[in-house]
Amino acid sequence: MSAAAAPGEEPLITLRGYSFQYRAQAEPTLHDIDLEVRRGEKVAIVGASGSGKSTLLRALNGMIPHHHRGTATGTVRVGGRDPAEVPLVETARVVGTVLQDSNSQFVGLSVAEDIAFSLENQQVPTARMPGRIARAARLAGIEDHLEDSPHDLSGGQKQRVAVAGVLVDEVEVLLLDEPLANLDPAAGRAMVELLDALHREEGTTVLIVEHRLEDVLHRDVDRIVLLAEGRIVADAPPGEILASGLLERHGIRPPLHVAALRRAGAPVTADQHPSRAADIELTDGQVEAVRDWVASTPPAAADGPTAADGPAVPGALPPALEVEDLRVEIPVGPERSTVALDGIDARVRAGEMLGVLGSNGAGKSTLARVVCGFERATDGRVRIGGADADGWSLAERGERIGFVLQEPSQMLSQPHVLDEIALGLRARGLPEEEIARRSEEVLEVCGLRPFRTWPLSALSHGQRKRVTIAAVLALEPEVLLLDEPTAGQDLAHYSEFMEFLRGVHRAGTTVVLITHDMHLALEYTDRVLVLSGGHLLADEHPAAVLTDPELSARADLVTTGLFDLARRCGIADPQQLVRCVIAADRREREEAR
Amino acid sequence: MSSPVLGYVDRAGPLHRLSGVSKLALALGVVIGAMIGFDVRYLAAVSLLSLVLWSLSRVRVRDLAVVLWLVAIFATLNNIGIFLFAPGYGTELFGTRHVLLDGPWRWNVTAEQLFYQLAVSLKYLAVLPSVLLFVATTRPPEFASSLARIGVPYRIAYAVSLALRYIPDVQREFRTISQAQQARGLDTSRAASLTARVRNLASVLMPLLLGTFDRIESVSAAMELRGFGRGRRRTWLVRTPLRAPDLVLIALAAVLVALPIVLLGVNDGRFWNPFD
Numbered sequence: 001m002s003a004a005a006a007p008g009e010e011p012l013i014t015l016r017g018y019s020f021q022y023r024a025q026a027e028p029t030l031h032d033i034d035l036e037v038r039r040g041e042k043v044a045i046v047g048a049s050g051s052g053k054s055t056l057l058r059a060l061n062g063m064i065p066h067h068h069r070g071t072a073t074g075t076v077r078v079g080g081r082d083p084a085e086v087p088l089v090e091t092a093r094v095v096g097t098v099l100q101d102s103n104s105q106f107v108g109l110s111v112a113e114d115i116a117f118s119l120e121n122q123q124v125p126t127a128r129m130p131g132r133i134a135r136a137a138r139l140a141g142i143e144d145h146l147e148d149s150p151h152d153l154s155g156g157q158k159q160r161v162a163v164a165g166v167l168v169d170e171v172e173v174l175l176l177d178e179p180l181a182n183l184d185p186a187a188g189r190a191m192v193e194l195l196d197a198l199h200r201e202e203g204t205t206v207l208i209v210e211h212r213l214e215d216v217l218h219r220d221v222d223r224i225v226l227l228a229e230g231r232i233v234a235d236a237p238p239g240e241i242l243a244s245g246l247l248e249r250h251g252i253r254p255p256l257h258v259a260a261l262r263r264a265g266a267p268v269t270a271d272q273h274p275s276r277a278a279d280i281e282l283t284d285g286q287v288e289a290v291r292d293w294v295a296s297t298p299p300a301a302a303d304g305p306t307a308a309d310g311p312a313v314p315g316a317l318p319p320a321l322e323v324e325d326l327r328v329e330i331p332v333g334p335e336r337s338t339v340a341l342d343g344i345d346a347r348v349r350a351g352e353m354l355g356v357l358g359s360n361g362a363g364k365s366t367l368a369r370v371v372c373g374f375e376r377a378t379d380g381r382v383r384i385g386g387a388d389a390d391g392w393s394l395a396e397r398g399e400r401i402g403f404v405l406q407e408p409s410q411m412l413s414q415p416h417v418l419d420e421i422a423l424g425l426r427a428r429g430l431p432e433e434e435i436a437r438r439s440e441e442v443l444e445v446c447g448l449r450p451f452r453t454w455p456l457s458a459l460s461h462g463q464r465k466r467v468t469i470a471a472v473l474a475l476e477p478e479v480l481l482l483d484e485p486t487a488g489q490d491l492a493h494y495s496e497f498m499e500f501l502r503g504v505h506r507a508g509t510t511v512v513l514i515t516h517d518m519h520l521a522l523e524y525t526d527r528v529l530v531l532s533g534g535h536l537l538a539d540e541h542p543a544a545v546l547t548d549p550e551l552s553a554r555a556d557l558v559t560t561g562l563f564d565l566a567r568r569c570g571i572a573d574p575q576q577l578v579r580c581v582i583a584a585d586r587r588e589r590e591e592a593r
Numbered sequence: 594m595s596s597p598v599l600g601y602v603d604r605a606g607p608l609h610r611l612s613g614v615s616k617l618a619l620a621l622g623v624v625i626g627a628m629i630g631f632d633v634r635y636l637a638a639v640s641l642l643s644l645v646l647w648s649l650s651r652v653r654v655r656d657l658a659v660v661l662w663l664v665a666i667f668a669t670l671n672n673i674g675i676f677l678f679a680p681g682y683g684t685e686l687f688g689t690r691h692v693l694l695d696g697p698w699r700w701n702v703t704a705e706q707l708f709y710q711l712a713v714s715l716k717y718l719a720v721l722p723s724v725l726l727f728v729a730t731t732r733p734p735e736f737a738s739s740l741a742r743i744g745v746p747y748r749i750a751y752a753v754s755l756a757l758r759y760i761p762d763v764q765r766e767f768r769t770i771s772q773a774q775q776a777r778g779l780d781t782s783r784a785a786s787l788t789a790r791v792r793n794l795a796s797v798l799m800p801l802l803l804g805t806f807d808r809i810e811s812v813s814a815a816m817e818l819r820g821f822g823r824g825r826r827r828t829w830l831v832r833t834p835l836r837a838p839d840l841v842l843i844a845l846a847a848v849l850v851a852l853p854i855v856l857l858g859v860n861d862g863r864f865w866n867p868f869d
Contacts, residue, residue, distance in 0.1 A: 067814060089820040097818050104808055105815040107755065109732065109831070116830035121820035123828050133830070151761075165819065374772045398776030409804055410770050413796035423796065424777035475777065 010080065012094075012172060012205055013037040013060060018074035020059060025070075029055045031230045033074070039172065042199045042206045044216050044238075047227030048251030048490040049461075053209045056227065057177055059083075060207070062091035079172065095173045096166025100181055102158040103150075105165070111137070111153070112146040115164045132168055139202065140164035141194055155360055156187030160194065167198075173205040174198065180212045181488050184359040184516040185558035192218045211490045213247065214255040214561065217275040226250060239270035251492040256519065257561035260577065261286055263584045264293035277561030282568060290569045290577070297580045318386035320479050320510045321348040321371065321401070326380035328363075328370055328534075340366040341534045344380070348479065353502070353511045355521035355542060358531035359556035364514045367531070368481050372403045385478060399428075402472035406483040408464040411471070417443075417451050417459075421471045428475070438474045445504060446470040462493045466500070479510040486520060495589060498524055518546055518557055523582050530555045543575035601732055606651030608730040613739035615839035615846075620727040622846025627719045630853025631863040633708065636715035639849065643722035652729045660725065668717045672710055676700070683709040689868040705868060712864070738829065747827050755812065766804060771797045 015035040021028035030052045037043055047053045058064040059076055062083035076082060079094035099105050108114030115133045124132075137143040142160040150158065159179060166174065174195070180188040196219035198204045210216050213224075217238060224241040226234040228250040234241055241247065245262070247254045257277035261268050266289035268274035272281040326344040329337040341363045348354050358364045369375040371382055373394045382389045384400045405411055414420040418439060425435045443449045446466045456464060465485070472480065485501065486494045502524065505511045515521060521528050521542040530538040530545055532555040538545055545551055547566075552559050562581060566574035608616065623639060630636065654661060675682070683705030684690045694702040731739070741750035771781060779793040816822070835843075857863065 061818065063814065063818070067817065087823075088817060089823055092818050092820065099811065099815055099818075101811055104811040107751075107812065107816060107819075107821075109735070109754075109758075113830050117816075117821070118819040120827045120829055121823055123824055123826060126828055126830060129828075129830050372772075372776055374769070374776075394772055394775040395778045395780065398778060403773065403776055405769065405773055407804075409807075410766070410800055411773050413774070413799040423779070427778035427780070427793070471777065 009039065011036040011038050012079060014077040016075045018059065018072065018076055020055060020064060020070055020072045022068065022070040029230050030059070033232055035225065035232065035235070037205060037207065040203050040205055041223065042221045043223045043225060044213070044221045045207060045209045045225045045227065046211055046213055046252050048211065048492055051227040052230040053227055054177060057175060057209050061095050061097045061175055062088045093169055094171060095175050096169060096171035098159070098162045098166060098174065098176045098179060100177045102155065102162045102182065105162045106150045106158060109149060110146065111142060111148050111161050114161050115168050117165060118169050136164040136168035139167050139198060154187065155182050156190060159183065159191060173207060175207045177209050179208065180210055180215050184556065185215065185518065186359055186556040188212070188215045189218050189558060192216060211252055213252055217255060220275060226252070238275050239273060242274045243268050243270040251490050253491040255561050256581065257565040260562060260565055260581045261290065263581060264289045266290070277564035287569045290565065291571065294571055294576050294580050297583065319347040320350040320385060322383040323371070324381040326370065326382070327378045328366055328375060329378045330366070330375070339534055344536050346529050346536060346539060348510060348512060350478065350510055351508070352527065353505045353525050355525035355528035356512060356514045356531065357516065357518070357521050357528045357545065357555065357557060359516055362531040362555070363534040364531055365483055368403060368483060368514055371481065372401055373397045399475060400477055401479045401481055402475060402477035404468050404472055404480065404482045406487055408461070408468045411468045412456050412464060415455055417448060417454050417456060417467055420456060420467055421474050424471060424475050442470040442474045445473065445507065447500065462489060462497060473504065479512060480504065481512045483514045485513060486517065499589065519560060522546060522578060523585065532556065543578045546578060547574040602652050602656045602729040604651050606649065606730065608646065608650040608726060611842065612835055612839045613731045613735035614742050615835060615842040616727045616731055617739045618843045618846040620723050622849040623723040624720055626849040626853050627716050630856060631712055632853065632856045632860060632865040633712050633715065634865055635853055635856055636712060636719050639719035640715050643719055646726055647722045650726055650730055652726060657725055657729065664717065664721055668714060672714060675710060675713065676706070680706055682706065686864055687866050687868045738831070748822060759808070763805060767797065767801055770800050
């Protein structure tokens with residue numbers, strides 16, 4: 001596949017015995033890294049949070065040492081030169097970096113201007129720019145939007161602009177820092193396809209740093225480099241890595257079909273091209289094993305995930321939350337507005353764990369914001385616990401519905417964990433002993449007791465997220481509403497966090513999860529509302545949504561590899577396989593605890 | 594979403610299509626002209642021009658209602674103040690005294706005083722619409738490239754441009770954070786006591802500030818990776834060419850500055866005296 005790499009040629013990127021320690025840190029972040037990338041290769045660098053992925057990326061693009069200081073040992077060569085010895089721009093000419101947050105990378109007034117940014121800085125004459133911009137835009141598939149301004153673009157389109165902005169310099173290597181983190185699955189796959197086209201047609205060397213491996217493997221890569229605790233633990237073709245079982249051990253979710261085959265007792269081997277469920281060379285033995293596994297799993301064990309867990313008998317209580325014929329128009333300028341939601345009818349039963357699914361821009365967050373009073377409904381009704389919430393203040397709604405924003409930094413304002421939890425309680429004028437009691441309780445539930453006196457700045461992202469949930473739970477709401485609760489978290493943090501939420505749910509809180517992650521919905525909810533373009537497309541069991549390709553496509557959701565695997569094994573109802581895998585996952589987690 | 598008090602009004606009109614440079618020139622022309630000139634005929638003409646431009650612009654009074662109210666209140670207070678503290682200033686200026694209304698003590702209303710205060714009020718009317726129109730009809734980034742065009746260093750122009758670009762983002766972020774805190778019971782509305790409001794506002798501003806620092810950090814990293822600030826100069830992809838209407842506007846600006854200077858000589862002073 002790396003056809004462009006002649007055997008004797010000098011590698012484009014070489015690291016030998018490279019270690020790096022940030023100035024502010026006690027321990028090195030990278031240890032003894034040996035890595036070679038040849039011209040024309042496509043490499044995925046995967047690893048759990050804190051494994052040193054981002055640091056490795058900074059060592060390659062020159063941000064270390066030009067932007068981040070510390071102590072480095074060993075050698076780095078990028079395009080034959082040491083990034084530390086040459087100005088940052090020199091390295092940037094070989095390695096084009098696309099940062100994670102494509103929003104903050106956008107510096108131009110329009111797409112064309114943003115792509116031109118680097119040319120302007122190099123003082124390329126204005127007359128010579130349009131040709132180069134047009135070429136870069138065409139390569140990145142954004143040529144139809146040259147005159148658009150950033151707020152007219154979707155997340156995926158912004159990312160394409162960022163790619164065009166580095167391609168305009170005719171870089172040899174494209175380095176992408178978690179390019180899929182802020183994209184919904186459909187946009188993510190489109191991005192992976194774009195990178196593949198660049199790699200195949202232009203011979204661009206591509207390095208993707210990601211932990212969403214299944215999405216990356218939507219198109220072939222030459223190698224996967226697996227990082228753990230600052231060291232490279234594996235560097236091999238994808239087949240070998242998938243067959244090795246190393247991914248699970250180091251906190252990376254393998255593609256679902258690979259996990260399913262392992263559970264069925266017929267793990268994949270390196271030579272059967274296991275990257276994708278659609279074209280893996282399945283053996284008869286594997287097909288047999290999967291069919292037997294599904295057939296032998298008693299329906300009860302493979303039943304819907306939370307049906308048996310719910311704390312209360314549904315139907316006995318009034319619905320925790322109802323929306324009737326909801327319509328929301330959001331003003332986008334003087335006398336102009338867009339319809340964000342239209343004709344939404346839905347209810348959430350008390351004690352339920354429900355998912356709201358849809359791609360970015362489908363109206364999921366708007367629905368949550370209207371329920372919480374952040375946004376006003378143009379028409380229709382919101383009922384909380386059976387009562388019409390019209391005219392309720394934010395604080396009144398907040399007492400019944402706890403809304404946890406995606407970004408914990410938007411909610412945390414106090415220096416210490418305990419202060420943060422007590423903030424809302426003090427504002428409601430509760431007596432100190434009650435505040436103390438509730439704080440202790442939520443600290444326990446959220447597993448934050450060891451950190452009770454810690455400064456918030458010392459906590460990790462996942463822990464900060466827990467603090468926001470603790471602060472909201474302390475107000476004892478009936479419904480907990482979470483916006484993309486696991487965005488950007490690796491498998492270990494994801495599982496730990498979701499199990500914690502299940503605990504909260506079991507303790508009696510109704511939970512509503514807003515997500516574009518199909519698998520999260522499958523694993524943790526037994527009913528989902530599917531939104532698309534502001535309309536409610538479905539109100540069903542998640543497995544029914546996942547295995548309905550027409551519905552998934554309309555909602556811009558992505559069916560996982562399990563669907564293809566079930567089809568190829570001749571299993572009539574793909575939902576059965578999905579339920580088996582989830583039940584097996586759950587058993588394994590419970591045994592581990 | 595609540596619209597900003599003062600900012601770009603996104604409703605395409607003839608003024609929106611003009612280059613930022615020419616609009617900046619016109620606004621500066623009007624400001625400088627009105628600063629020099631005190632000739633009521635000149636000020637009335639400029640006021641009329643400003644009002645005509647406003648009616649052409651498709652910017653509505655409602656879009657900028659808050660600013661207009663503030664200025665109207667300020668102008669009224671200013672007028673009352675002038676009359677209270679210097680009711681005889683008009684007579685001093687024009688050398689004649691036509692009493693229209695006998696008031697208590699020294700507060701007699703004279704034609705000269707009214708005429709002087711008319712000139713002061715016309716200054717507001719002349720300057721205000723054109724400055725507001727410039728802001729309301731120029732996209733923030735063009736606003737900044739206009740600065741670069743008239744000789745401001747590109748780093749500063751870019752800083753201004755980015756700051757303006759991110760104002761809507763920061764406003765949105767502020768709103769979200771503030772709502773999330775209100776949902777937890779932290780009231781920042783008028784219902785709460787002043788001390789509680791200040792304290793609660795602080796718990797909105799902290800996250801906002803930290804978030805803004807993060808944003809600056811990542812923008813600067815992105816810009817650095819793309820070679821910003823490397824050379825002492827840079828080229829620009831977009832230089833909105835100056836078309837005929839723009840040139841007319843710039844010429845008009847020059848006339849507006851030149852006219853009061855000429856009038857200084859003609860009137861033999863800053864004021865035109867109709868009482869001679």
